[in-house]
Amino acid sequence: MKIEAVVIREIRMPLVSFFETSFGRTDVRRILLLEVKSEGLSGWSEVTCGEAPFYCHETTDTARHILQDFAVPMVLGKNFDHPSEIPAMMKLIRGHEMTRAAVENAAWELQARKAGQPLWKFIGGSRTELPCGVSIGIKNSIGDLIEAIGREVAAGYQRIKIKIKPGWDVTVLEQVRKHFPNILLMGDANSAYTVDDFAHLKSFDQFDLMMLEQPLWYDDIYLHSRLQREIRTAVCLDEAIHHARDAQEAIDLGACRIINIKLGRVGGFTSALKVHDVTQKAGIPVWCGGMLESGIGRAHNIAMSTLPNFTLPGDVSASKRYWKEDIIEPEVTVSQQGIITPPSAPGLGFEVKTGLIQQLTVWEQELRASAHAV
Numbered sequence: 001m002k003i004e005a006v007v008i009r010e011i012r013m014p015l016v017s018f019f020e021t022s023f024g025r026t027d028v029r030r031i032l033l034l035e036v037k038s039e040g041l042s043g044w045s046e047v048t049c050g051e052a053p054f055y056c057h058e059t060t061d062t063a064r065h066i067l068q069d070f071a072v073p074m075v076l077g078k079n080f081d082h083p084s085e086i087p088a089m090m091k092l093i094r095g096h097e098m099t100r101a102a103v104e105n106a107a108w109e110l111q112a113r114k115a116g117q118p119l120w121k122f123i124g125g126s127r128t129e130l131p132c133g134v135s136i137g138i139k140n141s142i143g144d145l146i147e148a149i150g151r152e153v154a155a156g157y158q159r160i161k162i163k164i165k166p167g168w169d170v171t172v173l174e175q176v177r178k179h180f181p182n183i184l185l186m187g188d189a190n191s192a193y194t195v196d197d198f199a200h201l202k203s204f205d206q207f208d209l210m211m212l213e214q215p216l217w218y219d220d221i222y223l224h225s226r227l228q229r230e231i232r233t234a235v236c237l238d239e240a241i242h243h244a245r246d247a248q249e250a251i252d253l254g255a256c257r258i259i260n261i262k263l264g265r266v267g268g269f270t271s272a273l274k275v276h277d278v279t280q281k282a283g284i285p286v287w288c289g290g291m292l293e294s295g296i297g298r299a300h301n302i303a304m305s306t307l308p309n310f311t312l313p314g315d316v317s318a319s320k321r322y323w324k325e326d327i328i329e330p331e332v333t334v335s336q337q338g339i340i341t342p343p344s345a346p347g348l349g350f351e352v353k354t355g356l357i358q359q360l361t362v363w364e365q366e367l368r369a370s371a372h373a374v
């Protein structure tokens with residue numbers, strides 16, 4: 001297929017309620033959507049980075065810059081037989097995984113549509129019942145958190161992740177365990193602790209957590225291996241894993257017993273498939289992380305979660321937890337048993353609500369291949 005045109009759009013979507021992590025609070029999402037056009041078809045994707053460089057270096061504005069000035073020009077007018085050829089076209093770009101992922105993932109969606117296959121089957125997925133968990137942010141009070149957990153447990157979600165940070169950890173976990181002694185519970189620190197906190201982190205062992213996600217530096221693997229040797233709780237890496245080599249290094253060093261794969265953070269489907277295969281071979285289970293995605297990114301996450309080694313409940317939950325109205329139809333729903341069923345329609349598997357997207361768009365640009373490009 002030839003990439004004839006790419007539309008970059010920025011949409012603004014207010015979250016139904018604020019989401020707070022150890023690095024800050026988000027109320028309104030600024031999301032970049034990509035529409036890649038070829039042969040009368042469109043492939044859609046989303047850049048999954050945040051608004052500020054606090055989770056990783058990428059932001060909505062750096063993504064727009066890299067897309068406009070580098071990533072899109074590198075693929076415009078180019079032909080591909082398979083979307084796994086797209087990463088090589090952008091190989092000069094260092095970092096900016098989430099930005100590159102959007103370009104590649106739109107091509108996967110496009111080709112799945114052309115093949116008349118749902119994206120999840122097109123990437124080689126096979127799971128038809130996806131276990132769901134939720135990620136619950138830091139709240140104004142422990143009471144608010146207990147109430148939120150109660151709501152999600154009642155809705156059927158299979159595992160609860162809470163965000164933690166120094167000062168919002170032991171006391172909070174104690175209360176949560178008092179109210180919910182038997183739930184599958186985990187904590188995500190988003191790199192809020194240091195080597196000075198090993199004894200403190202070891203004290204979390206008493207809470208029987210399913211895992212502790214990225215407690216140390218966002219770019220660290222080695223010190224997590226030292227920590228994993230000292231605590232009983234399984235360490236799960238998120239921020240530190242960008243490609244299959246990182247995953248292999250983490251596994252060889254014993255830095256984690258579980259890996260969170262985020263499709264954007266690893267740079268797109270081609271890389272995600274490699275990370276998946278490395279973990280599967282090593283017997284390390286994985287789950288799909290979330291980045292407060294709109295329905296388009298959510299649909300891509302659902303597709304990835306159908307790969308065989310995604311055995312643990314992911315952070316991909318119902319649209320209505322985030323948005324008053326999502327930009328896909330139907331919205332993502334989760335059963336009372338905490339299950340998402342992947343769609344059967346071709347490509348994304350959901351209709352893209354282009355009218356609503358237009359209303360939410362604050363900026364857009366279409367880049368077209370010149371007639372002479374190969």
Ligand code: OSB
Nearest residue numbers: 055135190289290291292293315
């Ligand atoms: O660390 O998993 C994370 C949201 C933004 C940035 C980082 C993370 C998260 C979440 C939310 O935990 C997952 C979601 O509900 O989309």
Ligand code: MG
Nearest residue numbers: 188213214238
């Ligand atoms: Mg995380």
